[in-house]
Amino acid sequence: MAARLQPGDQAPDVSLVGITGQPATxxxxxxxxxxxxxxxxxxx
Amino acid sequence: MLSSLESHHGELERAGLTVLAVAQGEPKHNERYCGSLAPNITCLSDSTTDSYHTWGLQQGKLGELLNVGVIMGGVRAASKGHVGGPVIGDARMMPGTFIVDGAGIVRYAFYATHAADHPPIADLLHAASLLGSASN
Structure with a gap:
């Protein structure tokens, strides 16, 4: 389980999918x- | 939260924020719900909840999923005409809201204490107002 993020932390990038099905990060x-x-x- | 973001998207954008919503389910679900509830918000889909876990979000415990705050949140939503439909995704997954600056640094993090817990829009606007000073 990932730790909770705090202000000042680097945001983790993740891959998602847009509303029309296009990949997005x-x-x-x-x-x-x-x-x-x-x-x-x-x-x- | 989605309808609140839609209602305030103008203020949030004037504060310099691009507003994104990450939702469980497939794009077809996002198209149906985001398209009707939040046409001005960019909605992205996660069919696995992996991104939720990566951002430190987790499944709520019973007391976080069903308590007075959650019931009142349901009443408020119903009073605005939002009625529940089939659940898309993991109903136990807790929500969260973040502000990230242009360098990819988290500047604001809100982890819900119960399933209907959302950050006040004023807090988000305040956090956005600090972004300029943080980069100076």
């Missing part, structure tokens, strides 16, 4: 500037 977004990332609980 979080770093693609933050390299263009600050990002807010919300990990949602679930749909339903």
């Amino acid at each position: 979080l770093s693609e977004y933050w390299k263009n500037g600050p990002v807010l990332i919300s990990f949602l609980r679930h749909f339903g």
